[in-house]
Structure formats: C-alpha cells, structure tokens
Amino acid sequence: MSGNEDENESNQGGAGRREVAWRVFAAEYDDADFDYSESDEERAPNYVVTPTGARINRLFVVGVLTEVEQVSDDVLRGRVVDPTGAFVLYAGQYQPDEMAFLESADPPAFVAVTGKARTFQPEDSDRVFTSIRPESINRVDAETRDRWVVQTAEQTLSRVSTFADAIDSGARGDELRMALEAEGADAGLASGIPLALDHYGTTKAYLAEVWDLAVDSTRVVAGEITADEVGPLGFAPGEGGDEVAVELTTR
Numbered sequence: 001m002s003g004n005e006d007e008n009e010s011n012q013g014g015a016g017r018r019e020v021a022w023r024v025f026a027a028e029y030d031d032a033d034f035d036y037s038e039s040d041e042e043r044a045p046n047y048v049v050t051p052t053g054a055r056i057n058r059l060f061v062v063g064v065l066t067e068v069e070q071v072s073d074d075v076l077r078g079r080v081v082d083p084t085g086a087f088v089l090y091a092g093q094y095q096p097d098e099m100a101f102l103e104s105a106d107p108p109a110f111v112a113v114t115g116k117a118r119t120f121q122p123e124d125s126d127r128v129f130t131s132i133r134p135e136s137i138n139r140v141d142a143e144t145r146d147r148w149v150v151q152t153a154e155q156t157l158s159r160v161s162t163f164a165d166a167i168d169s170g171a172r173g174d175e176l177r178m179a180l181e182a183e184g185a186d187a188g189l190a191s192g193i194p195l196a197l198d199h200y201g202t203t204k205a206y207l208a209e210v211w212d213l214a215v216d217s218t219r220v221v222a223g224e225i226t227a228d229e230v231g232p233l234g235f236a237p238g239e240g241g242d243e244v245a246v247e248l249t250t251r
Contacts, residue, residue: 003115019045019057020188021114023152025217026085027233028052028210029059029144033128034199037120047192048117048130051200051237052159054165056117059132061087062140062148065111068102076102080113083149083217083227088131089113098134112140112148146221151214155213159189160214164248166193167204196237205240207248209233 031052045057063082071077071090076099078089091098115134121127126190162185171179173194180190196202215232234240 005016020209021058021060021238022054022056022150022188023060024050024054024056025152025210025213026082026087026155027061027231028084028156029056029087029117029130030085031233031237032056032130033119034195036195044152046117048119049195050197051194051206052156052163052191053189053196053202054159055188055195055224057086057097059113059115059117060148061115061132062145063087063111064145065105065107065109067107068105078102078105080111082152083230084213085231087113088117088129089134089137090118091134092094095134098137102136103213109143110140110145111134112144113249116128121214122215125144136190149217149221153218155210155216158213161249162189162191162206162215163202165206167242172197175177201238203235203238203240204242204244204248205234206235206237208244209235211248240251 028050032048032216035046035048036045037044048056049170050056061080061082063080066081066086069077075090075092078091080087080089087099091102093099113132113134114136117133118131118133120129120130120131162180166176166180169176169179176194176197177190180193181187185193210233213231213233214229216225220227220230221223
C-alpha cells in the first residue's frame, strides 16, 4: 500500500483482508508494551495495543529519517522522528527494497513509512521496546510530513475523547467493546480500548498528556513552537488518576 492510499484511510483497524495502517505519535507508541495475537494460527495477525487503545497491526508514519545504523551483517536500523519522539525501524533480508533504501539514504531526509508493528523485550531487561518492520519507505517533502502531523493529531484527539468517555461509562471488557461498536467506533478501537484499560489502567491524567502532545504537535507545524517544546509525556499510562481539570472531548 502506498503512502497516498494510507493517507486516505479513515477506518483504524476495521475488518478486511489487509489491516489498516494506523497513525500514532512516537511518544505514545514508545509507551506501548502489550502485544497479542487473536489465534495460534501461523498467519493470524499480531497486534500492538497502545495506552489510548490503538490496536495496531500496521502503522503509517511520516517524519525525518535522522540516522541509519548497521546492527548486524544483514539488518539495518533507522530512526524516524516526529514532533514527539522517534520511531525505530528494522529492515533485514526479508525487506530487500527497504534495506536498499536505508543503505542509500542520506539523513536527514523526510520519509513516509508503512510497516508492521513489533515489540521486543531483551532477556536481561523488564523494558519492552517498540519498532516497525517496514513494508515500504518513500521520500516525501515537508508538506507531506506536516499533513501527517495534523491528521495524526486529529485521530489522536478523537481516540482520546472516546477513551475518556469509556472510562466514565464504567463498562469494561466485552460489555465496553459492544457499547463502543454500538456508538459507531470502528472494530479496531472498540477492541483496543477495553484491552488498554485492562492492561495499562490508562488514566484521564495520561490521556490529558497525550491530548496536549497532539495539540502541541500541530503548533509545531504552525510555527508557533519548536519540537523541543513538545512533551515529554508527564505520566506513565496508569499514573495520575482520573481527576483532570480539562475536558477531553472533540464534540
């Protein structure tokens, strides 16, 4: 799927032969440490669930490729930066086109990446790291990056608003999933929010931090602030409680 096709997708993770590519900011993706598969079948999709309920099999990311590093004989690692942080890409022998792109890249450069969501936990660490296994990498311009930031902010704010309402509802598990679907949430978010609540215990205080991060990212695009003034997220997903002074709604 090309970057342009991903830019036109509005459904986030709904049913279909191919999983829709989500837009999330790097800071939120970096906080994700929960992945699962819905079955033991070899070709069953794997999902990374973020603290705001994005249930991600594939991502669409646009940012600045800042560095490329050879981590082994047949694996390259790249860093793609958005206003909130960095995504890490790993391309190996099974991604020959993407590996060739990284080998010939001359950072810094604007790139669009579509790829699979992945997590990794080193044997000697309690920390879970997220990454992207790229399916496509293309050179883009600053305007494409700016559009991605604005669209990602819009989708993030909408997701945060839906999540805040879910906390207020008191419903959990399958009851919450069915309620979200009945209210018009797509299948990916309706499944992801209950999973995120159960795993992370995501609070409204954390949601408020993600909300501010998304708004500030658009202010970077508008030239009102610099990327150095964005974030970081002040709470872990389960910290800070549900008493916040701001209303998390896009309505």
